[in-house]
Amino acid sequence: MKAAVCYEFGKPLVIEDVTLSEPGDMDVKVRLVATAICHSDIHDWKGELPGGLPFLGGHESAGYVEKVGQGITSVKVGDPVVVSLLASCGKCYYCANGLPHLCEHRFDPPPNPRVHNRKGQSLELKGNIGGFAEYTVVDESQVVKVPENMPLDRACLLACGVITGFGGVVNRAQVKPFQSVVVMGVGGVGINAIQGAAYVGAYPVIAVDMLDARLKMAMDMGATHTVNAGRKDAADVIKELTGGRGADFVFVTVGSIAAIKQGFSFTGLRGTVVLIGLPNYTEQYSFAPMDIIPTEKNIIGGFMGATNLKLDIPNLISLYQSGRLKLDELVTGRFPLDRINEAIASTEKGEGLRNVIMFK
Template identity: 40%
Template structure:
């Protein structure tokens, strides 16, 4: 069949929206008709070549929801007509990591990241050229074939656009707070960078009953989003020194937990400086693969400062995606407010321009 998709042919160039050939699902694979796809900063990293997995030509897009159209032989988890959310680790459930409750580290994720199906082949082609897709999903395509392990059925009442952003920004941000840092009630929290993920660190901190939630960014409109979602303090780092200001807010101590949601060595260092003795710094942002950092190492034992990495919200993904959608239904998680702009697939490059200029909390492609 044919599908229309946004393709990265060359780094740092606009994506090309083109019609390409899509082969149907093989064994344990599923054909999904996408209904919505969130625009995430990690997609931009693929477009710009900051992350070079998968190599071009490839289709980005790892936040997505849609409807199962067809299933290959042996598929048992979903059937045609099911509404599904896409997971960017095709969780096997049986490997060393899955068995230890860390499905986000599943061995399958490396195959997903290289842009091929779990059997190592591609389903997308333009002429004779195979086209890879980001983390085994490639949601910037009207249709795509994915592994059965990448889809999770959801309640058909939930709007597709809202559910799509839960798949990355929300589970990562909220999970960083509840799973990675394990923020305790009454804590102080600082968030460096309040884009799609950082805003959900704010929301997660509200769910954890943190009492000081300090949002740090260089754009006032993003800080305004953070306030709407529950930040108690905001700091514009282009006007004030965030480390000094956080000291002032916390009576000279520093915060219990700080989160870095940008993926840059300078802001990771800032995040490390924001935490108190015994505090935890959680790194969520994915940096350039060549970015290196120099740290005051003695502070790690002397001040008992911890640095924790967070991937996919350190989440029990299949359970927590559903929990997050339930929290949305009961009004405890604000998702409608997070979607600031909707685009057609043809407008996708405009969507990323808006992201880069800081206009969006989250932009979403609607098919």
């Protein structure tokens, strides 16, 4: 099969033929139709997240089940599915507690490497998927069947970007009606945090970004106010919009320590900063305990929108199909695999929201 392999951080991916092993008893082989490029892919490509070389990126995928292992009953050949990195065992403490996204085995690599190049080197598969290839073999827990009429170039967005933003608000932070929300960074994740905040009835929903085009998009997707942080002091605007208190929730989708510090300063008493964008894994954050004790502020992490795939993906598709979740607007460009380096360059520059690789 054709795949786009990273041999050197920051250098163009190499499109080449690779081999994929057959699915084991509890695995599902999927013929991919679409894989979106996420900002984490850019981090991986630049070497800003843990992992070695060579690797095969791509973790926001959708396609058709091509083959199933002997033990698979939840999907059958021909089913359209979303493929996510959220593997879960269904048996551990966290799975038993309804938190499969925290499964103790979520990052376990498959027992044997699944993809090899022509030289016989094994490729590390990001998200245990390696979605920048025509096919993938994943654990059964990583796939969710979607309705036949669900377009797969939009379904793939549900694998990561949409759930991280929307689920960050709804599942992780559990924002309630009339609580105030600030979303820092209106990219592929932030825009979905805005959609989630609007859906649960938060008010105000304040989008903070440096690009006017993104802020306009935020208004179209449910923000009630916007601040261009390049032109205005966001702290002043947020105070003014929250009765002088500061926000109840600040979602930091920008992966930078400066943004996290700033986000903390935007919160009011008992306010919560929710970190959902990934900074470079070597960066450190420090805080003064006295900034937290008398204020009762919280700093929490949100991983993949605390998503329970088998529950949340069908729910989000129902919202999309009833016009209450926007997905069509999130796709900026569609590219064949041969042009993936162009798509990556465009994503890196921050153009638009999601570029999607389309397979034949």
